[in-house]
Amino acid sequence: MAKTPTPPSTNDDAPATPTVGKGRATPTRAEREAARRRPLVANTKEARAAARAELNERRRRAQEGLAAGEEKYLPARDKGPQRRWVRDYVDAGWHPAEFVMGVMVLVIIASLLPPNFAIGGFAIAFWAYLVMMAYLVLAIGGMIFLGLRVKRKAAAKFGKERLERGLGWYAAMRSLQMRFMRLPKPQVKRGDYPA
Numbered sequence: 001m002a003k004t005p006t007p008p009s010t011n012d013d014a015p016a017t018p019t020v021g022k023g024r025a026t027p028t029r030a031e032r033e034a035a036r037r038r039p040l041v042a043n044t045k046e047a048r049a050a051a052r053a054e055l056n057e058r059r060r061r062a063q064e065g066l067a068a069g070e071e072k073y074l075p076a077r078d079k080g081p082q083r084r085w086v087r088d089y090v091d092a093g094w095h096p097a098e099f100v101m102g103v104m105v106l107v108i109i110a111s112l113l114p115p116n117f118a119i120g121g122f123a124i125a126f127w128a129y130l131v132m133m134a135y136l137v138l139a140i141g142g143m144i145f146l147g148l149r150v151k152r153k154a155a156a157k158f159g160k161e162r163l164e165r166g167l168g169w170y171a172a173m174r175s176l177q178m179r180f181m182r183l184p185k186p187q188v189k190r191g192d193y194p195a
Contacts, residue, residue: 069184091186
């Protein structure tokens with residue numbers, strides 16, 4: 001017995017004409033961009049506070065690492081075994097250049113005295129200025145000799161062909177800073193020169 005196909009069901013609720021397309025208007029480019037737009041960083045107060053706290057913790061750790069001389073946290077100018085040796089060599093000695101700032105402060109104080117102020121016939125401001133100039137010459141000479149000495153000793157230790165450029169200048173500039181202001185902080189006591 002042959003079966004006859006059943007006719008498709010008719011939906012009386014369907015419109016007489018079928019819908020063409022997707023059934024809605026195409027969104028404009030501005031509408032699509034507005035729908036896609038979202039903040040790059042969460043705007044909640046808790047998220048901002050957590051991000052700030054995490055950033056502060058990273059900065060604190062980096063500052064401590066720099067002060068301790070950890071290689072990971074050092075800037076490029078301070079990295080490497082030769083720079084570490086130069087830092088230790090400079091930090092082990094006494095250098096006239098590290099006291100330049102103190103001498104200058106004393107000269108500034110002396111220059112605030114009246115110009116005709118004299119003790120025992122000596123105009124204090126004038127002589128303080130001359131002492132400062134003489135001390136600057138002494139400090140610059142000490143920096144030059146320190147740079148030459150560091151270069152010579154580093155060449156003997158690391159080999160002349162493997163010597164990094166700028167070690168003498170690095171030593172001179174480090175000796176110009178007061179010991180407690182140096183970064184990375186001194187890792188050796190005075191008199192403990194590296195081998």
